[in-house]
Amino acid sequence: MTSLWLKISAALPPNEEQFPLTFSDKVPLSVVEMLKLARKQLYGNTTSASQILNAQIIVDYSWERLNMGTWRDVDKEWRRVYSYGCLFKAVALCRENPLEEEILQAIRTCDMALLMGAAIMENLLQVIVCILQTGIRKLAKEEDNSENIEAKKRRIASPHVGLIKEDLSVPRIKCPSLESFSANHLLPLKPVILEGIIDHWPAFNKHPWSIEYLRSVAGCRTVPVEVGSRYTDEDWSQTLLTVNEFIDKYILNKIPELKEDIRIPDYCCLGEGDEDDITVNAWFGPQGTVSPLHQDPQQNFLAQVVGSKYIRLYSPEDTAKLYPHDSQLLHNTSQVEVENPDAERFPEFVKAPYQECVLQPGDVLFIPVKHWHYVRSLEVSFSVSFWWS
């Protein structure tokens, strides 16, 4: 696969002198020495085994530093070092006519850097991982038209009629103006479902999100996965899987290609933050996945792309009736099982007023900052959340 190496070489700086390696004095000289050695080897004639060995040393040491302190405290320099280590390793893996297994390992390595490292050399790792993906035989499938039609069908014939009490339902509005959304919902912090505002997303039109499409675009990529029916369970955990592994294991039955299929809602401009400060997350999971009642410190637009979710909302004014956990880690989470509350332990809960809805494909729910929300997916579901301030 020498054409793969040619593309990678073209993406890298042309020579050692133009390859930047500067770090603050937080990084010991011994580590900088290792990094310089790796850079030298990159442009020299050493075996790829030797290069991988050196890169792995950098990855191992910086990984240990990443595990010190809370994630918030981790020095950005160590995340950069980790990214450099992964870069050297991924490139070394693909140097000498790599097999498919080695390319996959290189992709995994890039993904680890994208997940835990910090951007280096103008997001070079993102460029490299895209090149590597072209080196893997894709399960190229055309958009399945029948799936497309089925998605539209679901929108028209709502299968969840009767599930929501009319007088408690979250109000719906179609394509409000910025002014009216701001005046009627954002400033008074009132939840609302916005209809029709994401119809233009390629995720609905050009590249309708289906399982086959996800496999072809992102199948070999590694993503964090939450395992367990709810995150307050004792056996809940997080793990890392490739999208293929996740689909195989849980559906079947931090990827930017998928980002091209969605757009940031205009209403986010009403906030004070930059567009760069908006956190976009994609949530993909099977029927029955529950997010226990919790609150977030930012405004949230929850956009539903595939499948539907039952959502209940409680105002922050009623926080006392929701019995949040005492501990520092979980104080933004309620102890109550919303759809099966323990009336003895949590007597006030039933008195707390709420709103509820079933979020369908094409709907966007505005969850005001600190508004308590509980989510249960009614079928295989793919949503995108936008956290903004």
Place this chain on the structure above:
Amino acid sequence: MRWFGFGFNAFTQTYVQEKSGEEDSCSSEREVKVSVPVELHSHALRGRISASWSRTASLFLDQDQCVYLAGFCASISSGSSGPVTVDTSGCKDAIISETHLSLAFPDRIESWDLQSKNEAPSWRMEINTQSENSDLKLPLVPGGYISSKSPVFHSLSSHLQAKSLALGGEHAVLLTVAGAVYTWGQGSHGQLGHGGLVPEEEPRTVEALWGMSMRSVAAGGWHSICIGDGGDLYVWGWNESGQLGLPSRGLRKTSQQKTDPQEAFLTEPPSKVSTCLGEELHEEVFISIQAFPALVDVSPPCEIRTVSCGSRHTAAVTTTGCLYTWGWGEYGQLGHQTTTSLDEPQCVEFFSSQNLHVVDVVCGPWNTFTAAVKKEVH
């Protein structure tokens, strides 16, 4: 007494192999990962070793009492990595971190910044040669202890009556004269042993060990060990590579698929945060964080004499002269001729096969150093 070293050697801090004329940059895996103990020839004396990630500091107590540095020495010599002498005559104790070398003399304590070219120590403290504190081992100093991050000096209340102190990656384990254990620092991986994951700013007693007298403590990157009076071993903290000697899920997965070990750890769900002391495990339960002290069985049953921790591995010497190692083994730091990690203590066969009786062990973050003497023939 003879010293041996094994494990991470990318800076030739463990031992120097003869180069066959190739460039330094072409280190082979065999040179970087020394997985069988190699004798440190210059150490055939009574001495002490301290190791950081990229360097080893050796102190010879018999001869001129000087400290010799090996490994990464870019700021001390002109770039070659041979053993270099720092003017340290009369030194009686030394510990080294990635950035600093701390030296204890009869009349003073000094801390040297290894990254600068200064001719003077970056921190210094006079001590009273008459005081009974003179037998304190670094990092303990009269009135407190020193660390390599600023501030250097931390005071410790005298009522604690500190006997020895082990500094881990981001926590501290203190042993008092009375045999009690105190811990403080970060607790996110259970390394404080109080049953939770919260940090402690001040020394807090490990209540689970109350009533039992401990004789020795050690601390690794994210784990803590202590030896009871009867020679039994108590462990707590992170077990992602089996460094506690308790079943580790991450290791089982790695042995099944040949994946990146670091990724295998992240793939391992924290299956159990164990909160019981000495719980009988009837079925296989994996432990990734042990937040309370647990007893570790070394088999065959034996009495532990001394223990030391690396970043993610542990080494223990028995009273019968055997060395056991377990935990992360990726760089050969367990000394079993492989780079496999283990979650069960395993004897290092090399020493018995060479008729050597192990008497001491000191771990660097990714390597291990042992002192041994020839076995007496009965």
